[in-house]
Amino acid sequence: MKIGVFICHCGENISRTVDCPRVAHFCEGLPGVEYSIDYKYMCSDPGQKMIKDAIHEHKLDAIVVGSCSPNMHERTFRNAAVSAGINPFLVEIANLREHCSWVHDDVEAATEKAIELVRMAIEKVKRDKPLTKIKVPVTKRVLVIGGGIAGIQAALDVANAGYEVVLVEREPSIGGHMSQLSETFPTLDCSQCILTPRMVEVYQHPKIKLLTYSEVVKVEGFIGNFKATIKKKARHINEDLCSGCGLCITKCPTKKKAYNSFEEDLAFRPAIYVPFPQAVPNIPVIDETVCMYYKNGKCGMCVKVCDREAIDFEQKDTMLVADIGAIIVATGYKLYNIDKKTFDSKYKGYGEYGYGKYRDVIDGLQFERIASASGPTAGEIKRPSDGKEPKKIVFIQCVGSRDPSKGISYCSKICCMYTAKHAMLYKHKVHDGEAYVFYMDIRAGGKMYDEFVRRAIEEDQVKYIRGRVSRIYEENGKYIVKGEDTIAGVPVEIDADLVVLATAMIPHDNAPTLAQTIGIPYDRHGFFNEAHPKLRPVESTTAGVFLAGACQSPKDIPESVSMASAAASKAMILFASDTLEREPVVAKVNEDLCAGCFYCKKVCPFGAIEVKDITDVNGIVYKEVAYINQGVCQGCGTCTATCLSKSIELAGFNNEEIFAEIAAL
């Protein structure tokens, strides 16, 4: 076997601490190495050409590239090798940058280490076997989890491209947080007005199967071939019969038993309800916890008034199974609940602001509802406690965000903008009112964003105070906000009528559970992890699972929408061909030697291992062996390490290759 070794300087990134020419020279003397050279930028066009030329000129069978992490340029060099006629799996990368030059100072030690790393790669490549990619069929159907604006956008994009979509929403209606907003920044156009047509389009789209009041409980399989189990919770309404007349809602006697969560608990709702008038689908849900029928078996008013006999108290949760090719996760966010009750959680809360204690200390979404024309106050700015119009209002930014001591280190990104919007909406409605904003920094990056904030300050006279609020307490019907103006360097005290907290965006409580169900990683906050922060921001590390919207990190509407479209296009790329090429890193059983103990079957996380009968010439089964379904195997290799007789090998990482690496130490 003739091996070519190519050592990259990476400009100076590697060569600063690794003596690249020495590494190349050393490798030249190693058994099997036909050609060895170093170059400034191996990944550049001339660098790649150098590799291709060397392959032709020296008739190389395999190559080793000493460069950056394989996560960066493995593909580049494999492609170069392929174009010169070498199997892409006869290319090994020695990680000389991330694992060597960048982490060591001593040139001697780093060079020694680089030599060993390259030597290991050479020994491995000698044992590498040519592999071909595996083709698996693709189910051209997308599962979108979450029916907020991101989920809606993704679903519509995919459906409009002609592929089927299953859209699963946990709440009774799609729409998400966007449907709660009064106006949107920076254009101040009505949120409902732009969202509702989209919601209706989803409902009416022939390619979209909408499952509201449903949750994904199990995901099996792999890219192109997932199998999702969806729990459709009992609405107690026959969806096919209900006409959405709403008579049941108006007649329901339990009027004020439950807070209306759509109104952010600023209003009540009956036991049978639709979350909001524009809900899609416009089909009510019965809340078992408050409905009289479930309490004492009496009432049944809704049954009496429904002339379509759509009420079904006996309805049970049902499980639906769908074959899915790709998954778009768009589960969105919730607001950091700064209520004292969360003191035992990882978040520290803001007891000093009196949220939950003072009814007029509210969060951003509550203010959205107060400002909304369809909200509990019909758009008039009234404070929750006594319904009076607040004449002095204080907005506090960064409540929770950017404060590691409160459990959240990140910036929630949208609060600067929506606080400016809130202040503006307030000033537009209460012309004689005073609006104050406590801020840390104003982060208004975005088209027309900074202009929008300037408009609030300059045109609408919102008073911005740079500083933190230390305490809020009630005094004579006023809320005393004690803070500091750090620019003027003086303490500030404002007797406000209403305080609005721009609390942090955090993932839903069950985000980690969902992540584990789907099999995608998540960060310590519970936001789902993208495959690469820069280059693969909408893909999760699990192939075939894409991310959209605020479930990945805080985002505003345009960002969520663009991410949703990006995720949709990623799914559509997948669907562009009928089969899918997969990395051939899969395990294979040596059936002659398999002893049939099936420990491999017990440990396989993907259920890829099946029992195969081996028969003699008479067709009588004389032994059972393990068989690995190459389409299902994900190539973790847990079976190979568990196999006692070592009758399973993982292609690309087989035991011989790893032993060779160890030997080269």
Add this chain to the structure above:
Amino acid sequence: MTQQKWEPKIVAFVCNWCTYAGADLAGTSRLKYPANTKIIRVMCSGGIDPVFILKAFERGADGVLVSGCHPNDCHYNAGNFHARRRWDLFHKLLDFVGIEKDRLQFSWISASEGKKFADVITKVTKDIMALGPFKAYQNMNSEFTIEFPELEAVALKEMLHEEEVSDGRA
């Protein structure tokens, strides 16, 4: 042989998704750690065979680190849970047959824990430095190994060798 300062030889078997990426992040973040550890990448900590560790000791490793994704964080859902059982037992076995516990260490390092990777490597290196070379294992069949002469000296060595044999027969 010149009196060189002894530098331990350490092998780290790491999973592709978490610890390898964590090591990449340590590099991207330009964190510094000792150069003694060489990484061998596998797909999952569940795919690391205990015999790899023995092989590493055989090939002169003074210490071994095994690292993967945190529990619940496995790219393959459960590979690391199986690995955890395996390593717990194997570690106990090595301890019982008299291999110092620190010769074989384990960690969970996620892709975002570049700092932890650097810290763990620094700690393991320090521990192995304190234990010294793993002579007990390496020398176990020193009687069956020879030093190869430099290429030029072969002829001379072969002559000497002949001499010795004929001596023995006399």
Add this chain to the structure above:
Amino acid sequence: MEELRKYAKELLEKGEVAAVIGYQQVNERRTKPIIVTDPADATKLVFNEYCLNNLSVYFTRARIRSLMRTKDKPTKLAITAKPCDVHSIIALIQENQIQRNDVHIISFYCHGVVRDFGCEFSGDYLASKCITCETHKPLYYDKIFGEDKVTPQASDKSLAKIKELEKMSSKERFDYFKSEFDKCIKCYACRAVCPLCYCQRCITDKTIPRWIESSSHGRGNFAWNIVRAFHLSGRCTGCGECDRACPMDIPLSLINRRMAMEVKDLFSFVSGRSLETPTLVGSFDKKDNDEIFM
């Protein structure tokens, strides 16, 4: 004894089993395995304190398993098994080497066997595994003979040795095991007699790659013995056949026993005791011990 012979003869005559794997007497203090296929040979069967062999090992032999297919229809194999041998059978069933329906277990109340052939049955010569044995009555059987008798009192020297080793320093332990393993001649008798060493090709016989140096020098011996012990960790049922078979008297079951103790401590698991409990290897608990991980 006559009951056993009569029962075995009937099983064979009725064609319920293809063979009875049992013991026959060699001399007063020694028995040996016999595979009875002819009902007439059932008279050779015995059961006593000298039935040392763990006969379940024969289930792993293709020659013996093929007996199940010699008749027109698949037939069972009967085995005379001590209660401790039944543990091995359970482990084999769990590892898919034989099906419960394929085995007819003829077992006995057992009060211990001798340490080695030629010894007198008494506390002094009691097999090590019998000292702490709690299963005088088999956990699974299809037919049981005999009555429960008292096991002779004996001191648990193997446990004392384990305790002694635990107190030693790493280096002392290493030296102890190295000197023991050095005796190994790689005859693999330990592997051959172990019911759970049923691999078609043992990893020590694999050459690409070479998992274990097959030479019986220090390192090859050390690696073999560690890997052998590890492959049995959580699986070994403690029958002690390896100890008995080892011509060089390496204390193999000492390591096995110590690992079984660890397994019990860490995972509250004992191998070969229940067909319902999942095997230790191949299962996990999210709450497994995490302390060795940084």
Add this chain to the structure above:
Amino acid sequence: MEEKIITKEDLLKLCDDIIAKGHTLLAPGIAEYVPVTNASQIQLDSSALPTKASYKSYVFPKAEPILYYKRSKNDVQLIDADVDGKKIIVLGAKPCDTNSINIMRHLFNWDYEDKFFDLRQKHFIIIGLMCNSFDDYCFCTSVGSSPVSEEGSDLFLIPLDEETFALRIVTEKGDEFIQQYSGFLKEGDETRSFAVIEKVKHPEKAFDSKQVHEWLGNNFESPKWDGIGNVCLSCAQCAFVCPVCHCFDIVDEDYSYSEGRRMKNWDGCQFGHFTLHASGHNPRDIQSKRYRQRVNHKFRYYVDKFGQILCTGCGRCSRGCPVSIDIKEIVANCKD
């Protein structure tokens, strides 16, 4: 040859001198022949049964390097392994062990002279000790030897009483060796030693090796082999403890990415993969064929080729067999 008398005390002094000279002195220990570091450890007990293993490994080690190799860019360097030419004196070898090296020598000098074996055995001095006990497994008399056989010994001891031994000088090598200790020797009296030998009980002859040889030649396909194959577990401990089994396996063992050694390791014909071909075919695929091979090799092939039975009748294989297969019984059954 000559017969001398040596007291036990002097014999032990002689041993101390051997040790002092840096030679290896082997004597029967609990399980095997062990190197003695102090003469006081020596038990010269003619009534002991054979040790579990013989001293075969000192002339034919269980693992030894035969050459070393190093790969370089376009070359492979080879260096032959050295043989340790240390003098080894075995004291108190059983008559069933003494002839083992002589028997094996045929094989190691047949078509190729094994310098490792030759050099080692050249440095061997075997001091045999008359055997005065036997158990159910002993059958030296059936293979042409006896508890008083001097064959293979360079010197042979016969205990005359508690404190004195008759020392027979059997070979020139033995003579040359003992000359340096002539001070310890007194003139012997053959009548005394003969009287002792007369009284030694011999194990009963279990079979006639000539008849066995003939039967084996005619009964290669005898159904008698089948039953043995069923019970045998193929562990090959019989081959490993046998004083004359000499199969070995040549393996290359890398100890770094470029260096390695070629090893000669014990092997055993009872292993299933012993005869496994690279094609996957295995001519001795089942245990009965392998056991047949064992018996045929010992009592027929080796006799045909070298005129000697490849068995000393020590009974080790049967004594240690985990499933109590008794080779004596099987060979005795090799008749119609």
